Amino acid sequence: MPADPSTTASRLAIAGELTIYRAxxxxxxxxxxxxxxxxxxxxxxxxxxxxxxxxxxxxxxxxHATTLGHQLRLVGHSAAVLEIFDMLDLGGYFGDALLVSAAH
Structure with missing residues (x-):
């Protein structure tokens, strides 16, 4: 039986800077x-x-995902992402599990 497309996640990876230069x-x-x-x-x-x-x-x-009735999951948070999320207390906003290293 084929997977239900509504529960099968598509994956998009972002590499490098997520800054004004690429926004x-x-x-x-x-x-x-x-x-x-x-x-x-x-x-x-x-x-x-x-x-x-x-x-x-x-x-x-x-x-936008919420407006469409879709779901967006942020996964594999890099140290740069974790630093900003922690500084601005954004973990709850996105609602995704954050794996914080012992260095934090």
């Missing part, structure tokens, strides 16, 4: 991916830097 490009890519996938996992394990523009893109994506 417009990533916003378009995320909106398209969310339109196609009822469940999208966004792999942040290779994000080397996150600024407020990148954070706005993530927050917009979460809001």
């Amino acid at each position: 417009a490009e990533l916003k378009g890519e995320l909106m398209q991916a969310l339109a196609r996938a009822p469940l999208l996992e966004l792999d942040l394990s290779a994000v080397s830097e996150l600024d407020t523009a990148g954070l706005q893109v993530l927050m917009l994506a979460k809001q």
Whole structure:
């Protein structure tokens, strides 16, 4: 029996900077991916830097997914992502499990 497409996650990985320099490009890519996938996992394990523009893109994506009735999961949070989420207390906003290293 084929997998139910509404419960099978599509996965999109972001590598490098998630900053103002890539925000417009990533916003378009995320909106398209969310339109196609009822469940999208966004792999942040290779994000080397996150600024407020990148954070706005993530927050917009979460809001857009909710508006569509879709689900966005952030997975594999890099140290750069964890640092910003911790500083701004955003773990609850996104609702995804955060694996914090012992260094934090």
